[in-house]
Amino acid sequence: MVTRCPECGGGETRDAWDGVVDGRLTWTVTGRCPDCPGSVWEACGWDDTPPEIRDELLERRGVYRLAVAPRPGWSRMGLLRALRREGATVGEIQALADRVLAGEATGTEGEMQRLAHRIRTAGLDGTTERVR
Numbered sequence: 358m359v360t361r362c363p364e365c366g367g368g369e370t371r372d373a374w375d376g377v378v379d380g381r382l383t384w385t386v387t388g389r390c391p392d393c394p395g396s397v398w399e400a401c402g403w404d405d406t407p408p409e410i411r412d413e414l415l416e417r418r419g420v421y422r423l424a425v426a427p428r429p430g431w432s433r434m435g436l437l438r439a440l441r442r443e444g445a446t447v448g449e450i451q452a453l454a455d456r457v458l459a460g461e462a463t464g465t466e467g468e469m470q471r472l473a474h475r476i477r478t479a480g481l482d483g484t485t486e487r488v489r
């Protein structure tokens with residue numbers, strides 16, 4: 358993954374953002390190097406954001422929260438099903454569901470958009486709002 362100058366390994370990040378495309382999380386980082394004229398780069402990826410890029414996103418774009426509005430007919434079972442994913446234990450999914458319902462789920466803007474996308478199938482509307 359190229360998040361540093363391909364010439365010298367230095368440089369700096371200029372911008373970073375994430376979002377949701379077709380229900381999948383995608384992120385992009387762009388940078389330039391002050392020491393190598395003309396050295397600019399762009400890195401991007403899907404789904405799980407590497408920790409250092411996630412930190413960059415939180416730093417540059419802020420921390421977002423998911424505000425949840427259940428529609429009539431929503432169910433906790435449906436929510437648990439919507440949140441289920443590979444590698445997560447039942448306990449982790451229960452805990453995430455509790456945070457979502459309490460409006461306490463936070464993360465990057467893209468992560469919250471992805472969460473909103475997932476819970477929609479369970480009858481819950483979610484809107485992202487910046488908290489920090």
Ligand SMILES: [Zn+2]
Pocket residue numbers: 362363364365366367368390391392393396
């Ligand atoms: Zn360089």
